[in-house]
Amino acid sequence: MSPAFIFGILMTYFLVLVGISFLTSKGANNDTFYLGNKQSPWYLVAFGMIGASLSGITFISIPGWVGDASKQFGYMQMVLGYFVGYLVIAYVLMPLYYRMNVTSIYTYLQKRFGTEAHKIGAIYFLLSRITGASIRLLLVANVLQAFVFDEFNIPFEVTVFISISLIWVYTFKGGIKTIIWTDTLQTLFMLLSLGFTFWFLTSEIDFSASNGFIRTLAESEYSQLFFWEDWNGKYHFVKMFFGGMFIAIGMTGLDQDMMQKNLSCKNIKSAQTNMISFSIVLVFINFVFLVLGALLYIYASQQGIAVPEKSDLLFPQIALKSDIGIGIGILFLLGLIAAAYSSADSALTSLTTSVCVDFVDTEEKKTSKKRRQLIHVIMSVVLLITVIILNKTLDESAIWQLIWLAGFTYGPLIGLFFFGILTKLVLRAKWVVVACVLPPVFTYFINNWLGQIGFELGGSLIIVNSLLTFLLLFIISKKVKD
Secondary structure, three states: OOHHHHHHHHHHHHHHHHHHHHHHOOOOOHHHHHHHHHOEOHHHHHHHHHHHHHHHHHHHHHHHHOOOOOOOOOHHHHHHHHHHHHHHHHHHHHHHHHHHOOOOOOHHHHHHHOHHHHHHHHHHHHHHHHHHHHHHHHHHHHHHHHHOHHHHOOOHHHHHHHHHHHHHHHHOOOOHHHHHHHHHHHHHHHHHHHHHHHHHHHHHOOOHHHOOHHHHHHHOOOOOOOOOOOOOOOOOHHHHHHHHHHHHHHHHHOOHHHHHHHHOEOOHHHHHHHHHHHHHHHHHHHHHHHHHHHHHHHHHHHHOOOOOOOHHHHHHHHHHHOOOOHHHHHHHHHHHHHHHHHHHHHHHHHHHHHHHHHHHOOOOOOOOHHHHHHHHHHHHHHHHHHHHHHHHHOOOOHHHHHHHHHHHHOHHHHHHHHHHHHOOOEEOHHHHHHHHHHHHHHHHHHHHHHHHOOOOOHHHHHHHHHHHHHHHHHHOEEOOOO
16 A cells, blocks of 8 residues: 555545534534533444544554563453443542533632642643643554655654644634544544454454364463463553553543543433443453454464564554555554544643633633634644654553553542542642642652562552552641631
8 A cells, every 4th residue: 555545545534524623613612612512412422432542552552462472461451440440430520520510620629629739630631631642643643654654755743743733623613512523433433444454354364273263362372361470560450450440530530631522411411321331332342452453463473474573563564564455454544543533632622621721711711712722722732742752752562651651640630539529628738739749759769669679560550649649638638727
């Protein structure tokens, strides 16, 4: 498949998204941009959230994860933890948000603890979402760079600029209302790509020697699901499961990006139905992506295809450079682009919303439409710079980079919110920032020290960070206001 053909698919897909933006942004105002005028059907939100949650990382990095003997299907341990976390979100956090009728979920911290907690919570979200969105964009930009733009001698920085500019064009006016519909289309393309690639591989791989697909998979070197043996390793079930639960609460329930979609539903019942439906489907789809990864490795072995040094590039290598067929290549591209945009577009919108609502708005002054659009441009530039920096500093698989960084940035948010929910104590305002900044620092040194004695926190790093934040908040708390 030629680079020019791939570029043509990218531009065609982009034009479709612009068309959707044009239809959904007529008469758009700030209420439309932030919450879609609270008219989003729950089933569209749920379906679109699948694509936003999976992103390009799941689409590429999860299949590549399987090839590591120390990982295999172990990611499902974390996915099962996600499911429990989603239940906490649906029945603890979302009723709180709807009862308070918030636009930014960090308004809760303002009302519960005051300005300091509100601002530090929003800052942690900005750090979390900027790094998370940048890692997702980096992964897809690397694929586009390797298979398209290198052929045209276009620098990586220009590739990233083009990717973010395309996202800005179709989100700057309609915001969350546009994203609800574009995410629905993008999730559909992602799932179609997954389904057809899965079908093709099962039809092409020779299963005869092992009596079929299931037995071949079970007897392969990629099939271990639960890891109980090595308590010191970061992939032990307990660390992955409970780490996954905390990560889901942080990255979904305490994340303006994900909650903004839920808050656009008509009422709490619709939002909860959306969350439960979404969580069940997500568990199944993650498992299918892991099975796809095993199939890709088996197919590469049978066809004599060299596995790339970076496992994240295995899927694109087979889809775009092997003899798998142009149909699967096109579906892969549509799925990849859909996965990238469905995550990055909502991230850009939620970052703009948080800056406007949490840092610019006051009770006396609401952000004007022009100022909101200027902030939208500024956040686009911030994403561009962050992606370029991360490209020069990160070297692990994208999924583990995301989990590791989330452990540092979402831990204080979990500590703050659940200190407010589980206690009736108030905080001494002048110490709030210190109590939220120190835990990630302590966690970093604890993680390094444990690593030196052979114990890896892995996914449980976010638990340590959250508990340290909770403890420090308790230390600076008081029963009644001064």
